Amino acid sequence: MELKFSADFGSSFKKEGAFDKSMLYDLLIIGSGPAGLNAALYAGRKGMKVGVVSGKPGGQVVDTASVENYLGVSFATGEALVEQFMNHVKTLKIPMLNDADVEAFEKKDDGTFELKLLGGDVLKAKALIIATGSKPRKLGIPGEDQYAGRGVAYCAICDGPLFEGRDVIVSGGGNSAVEAAVDLAKIAKSVTIIHRSQFRADQIVLDQLNAFNNVTVFLQTEIKEVIGEQLMTGVVVLDKETGETRTVKADGLFVEIGHIPNSQMAKETLKLDNHGEIEVNHLNETSIPGVFAAGDVTTVPYKQIIIAAGEGAKAALTANDYVNRLKR
Amino acid sequence: MALLNEQLQGQLKEVFSEMKNDVTIAVFTQKGACYSCEETVSFMEEVEALSDKIHLEKLDIEADSERAKEYNVTMTPSIVLLDADKKYVGVKFNGIPAGHEINSFIPGLIEVSGAGEALPENYLEQLNALTKPVNIKVFVTLSCPHCPGAVQKAHKLALESDLVDAEMIEAQTFGEISDKFNVSSVPKIVVNDKYEFVGNQPLQVFLQEIAKTQN
Ligand SMILES: Cc1cc2nc3c(=O)[nH]c(=O)nc-3n(C[C@H](O)[C@H](O)[C@H](O)COP(=O)(O)OP(=O)(O)OC[C@H]3O[C@@H](n4cnc5c(N)ncnc54)[C@H](O)[C@@H]3O)c2cc1C
Numbered sequence: 001m002e003l004k005f006s007a008d009f010g011s012s013f014k015k016e017g018a019f020d021k022s023m024l025y026d027l028l029i030i031g032s033g034p035a036g037l038n039a040a041l042y043a044g045r046k047g048m049k050v051g052v053v054s055g056k057p058g059g060q061v062v063d064t065a066s067v068e069n070y071l072g073v074s075f076a077t078g079e080a081l082v083e084q085f086m087n088h089v090k091t092l093k094i095p096m097l098n099d100a101d102v103e104a105f106e107k108k109d110d111g112t113f114e115l116k117l118l119g120g121d122v123l124k125a126k127a128l129i130i131a132t133g134s135k136p137r138k139l140g141i142p143g144e145d146q147y148a149g150r151g152v153a154y155c156a157i158c159d160g161p162l163f164e165g166r167d168v169i170v171s172g173g174g175n176s177a178v179e180a181a182v183d184l185a186k187i188a189k190s191v192t193i194i195h196r197s198q199f200r201a202d203q204i205v206l207d208q209l210n211a212f213n214n215v216t217v218f219l220q221t222e223i224k225e226v227i228g229e230q231l232m233t234g235v236v237v238l239d240k241e242t243g244e245t246r247t248v249k250a251d252g253l254f255v256e257i258g259h260i261p262n263s264q265m266a267k268e269t270l271k272l273d274n275h276g277e278i279e280v281n282h283l284n285e286t287s288i289p290g291v292f293a294a295g296d297v298t299t300v301p302y303k304q305i306i307i308a309a310g311e312g313a314k315a316a317l318t319a320n321d322y323v324n325r326l327k328r
Numbered sequence: 329m330a331l332l333n334e335q336l337q338g339q340l341k342e343v344f345s346e347m348k349n350d351v352t353i354a355v356f357t358q359k360g361a362c363y364s365c366e367e368t369v370s371f372m373e374e375v376e377a378l379s380d381k382i383h384l385e386k387l388d389i390e391a392d393s394e395r396a397k398e399y400n401v402t403m404t405p406s407i408v409l410l411d412a413d414k415k416y417v418g419v420k421f422n423g424i425p426a427g428h429e430i431n432s433f434i435p436g437l438i439e440v441s442g443a444g445e446a447l448p449e450n451y452l453e454q455l456n457a458l459t460k461p462v463n464i465k466v467f468v469t470l471s472c473p474h475c476p477g478a479v480q481k482a483h484k485l486a487l488e489s490d491l492v493d494a495e496m497i498e499a500q501t502f503g504e505i506s507d508k509f510n511v512s513s514v515p516k517i518v519v520n521d522k523y524e525f526v527g528n529q530p531l532q533v534f535l536q537e538i539a540k541t542q543n
Contacts, residue, residue, distance in 0.1 A: 004426070004427060005331075005332065005336060005426060005427065005430045006427055006428045006430065006431070006473075007336055007339060007340075007430050007431065007434075056473075056474055056477065056528070058473075062473040062474075063473060063474075079473065099477060099480075099481075101530050118530050118532060119448045119450065119451065119530075119531065119532065120448055120449070120450055121448065148513070148526065149510075149511075149512060149513040149516060149524075149526035150510050150512055150513075151512050152513075153512065153513045154513075155472070155474075155513075157471050157472070157473070158469060158471065158472035158473070158474070158475070158513070158514055159469070159472075159512065159513045159514060160471070161469045161470075161471055161499075161500055162469065162499060162500070162506075162511065162512050162513075162514070163512075164500075230510060231510055231512065251512075252512065
């Protein structure tokens with residue numbers, strides 16, 4: 001059990017950074033992952049009246065055990081990296097509203113935007129940056145929803161400790177899947193990686209996996225169903241090479257098969273591609289002038305922290321130009 | 329050895345300067361086998377030392393069984409936060425709120441001191457309409473980054489309604505009760521031991537589940 005404190009309440013109590021819900025902001029940023037935070041930093045430095053509205057401070061990065069590919073940072077826990085991001089942004093005293101869910105936005109006749117929050121609050125801004133990131137993709141197979149929270153899990157660092165000494169499966173073949181398997185191998189009795197094609201993970205991550213002797217890998221194998229009684233007891237898989245179906249027993253299934261964009265709020269208003277990602281051009285402009293988007297929620301490829309951060313910076317600079325043009 | 333390092337102590341002092349009224353931490357332990365009781369008490373002692381507004385009472389679940397009953401304490405270690413009138417307001421932590429849970433424990437102190445932010449009007453209306461007691465259990469692990477958010481919401485609801493009692497339960501410390509409620513993903517929220525959901529969901533979802541207990 002980890003007793004080490006992961007404190008993260010730095011500014012949430014400080015009055016100076018308090019979020020004013022009634023004022024008209026130059027720019028409101030939705031999301032406080034790397035894209036949203038870097039956008040806030042750039043917008044703040046430009047002198048914009050900017051606020052950040054988000055559900056979970058830090059976004060997906062806080063769910064990441066370790067980050068080893070952010071330039072200048074050879075190793076950091078996801079949380080430590082987020083703390084550094086936050087501390088940097090806080091130097092500009094940018095107000096942040098946490099635990100807020102944006103349901104929709106609307107462009108008014110005078111060109112300003114209204115953000116509607118779950119719970120009824122309405123916020124106002126001249127421009128918006130949507131940096132809402134993504135959430136775990138589900139397998140979409142029978143039994144998955146039924147056993148969600150009863151064996152089926154989507155956050156390895158959160159739920160891993162509950163599977164101490166048990167048998168778990170990780171579904172997926174990318175970096176997140178293999179990293180989850182590495183973390184789980186330290187706690188669980190056994191880890192089985194099941195993936196329908198070949199590994200896509202980086203070699204350096206696969207090397208870490210190979211150091212464990214409680215890990216089994218089934219590639220070219222597709223999970224068809226989660227089975228169980230009160231709790232899950234295993235999965236039914238199809239071996240694509242032999243065409244055979246069999247059962248793999250396990251107490252847990254960690255689904256790490258990629259992400260889907262959090263673009264619900266833009267579904268009716270912005271142009272999305274067929275994966276639901278918000279279409280942006282190289283200036284991070286969306287199909288509505290004044291609405292910009294950055295990070296995992298957009299069509300920009302390669303969902304990575306450094307890329308999301310860079311895109312956030314770009315979106316803020318474009319938004320700043322946009323707001324300046326309104327003044328003229 | 330101090331659990332809270334110097335940097336964290338400094339941060340906490342600053343946060344505690346926002347406290348409005350006094351708060352008493354009542355920590356229940358047990359003689360003999362009690363996983364993390366010792367650490368929990370040391371942790372609370374260190375917290376108490378950081379603010380004049382924070383007071384600590386060390387209790388024993390057996391010797392002080394009356395008090396335990398009053399606050400519905402059934403496990404150890406268990407931490408109950410009492411307001412300035414030493415009244416139980418429904419805010420409880422079962423198991424040490426270390427790791428990520430420091431992020432629900434510290435805000436809990438601030439909230440119980442009366443310095444928290446008000447809930448939106450329509451949530452308050454829903455809470456005021458309650459007529460039957462509600463118990464909210466929030467199962468967590470200490471390595472779960474979004475668990476404290478769910479604990480904070482449950483505690484906020486408890487603070488705003490006399491009928492709501494909300495408790496964090498550290499799933500690894502209390503394996504038996506976690507197994508009873510089939511906890512295999514956290515945060516897992518169980519309302520009146522019957523209605524459940526997983527994840528740090530919006531307050532609206534908490535209120536929807538709570539509403540089911542009122543029929
Ligand atoms: C387990 C895991 C490991 C990873 N490891 C790495 C790694 O090692 N290196 C790397 O470069 N990348 C890694 N990634 C990918 C990286 O985390 C993402 O690419 C990055 O976080 C995307 O940033 P973002 O700002 O676009 O979105 P996110 O980080 O997803 O942040 C989105 C923000 O928007 C908020 N939000 C969403 N919807 C709403 C709404 N309706 N209202 C209000 N707020 C909302 C969220 O609360 C959150 O604050 C990993 C991802 C995962 C899940």
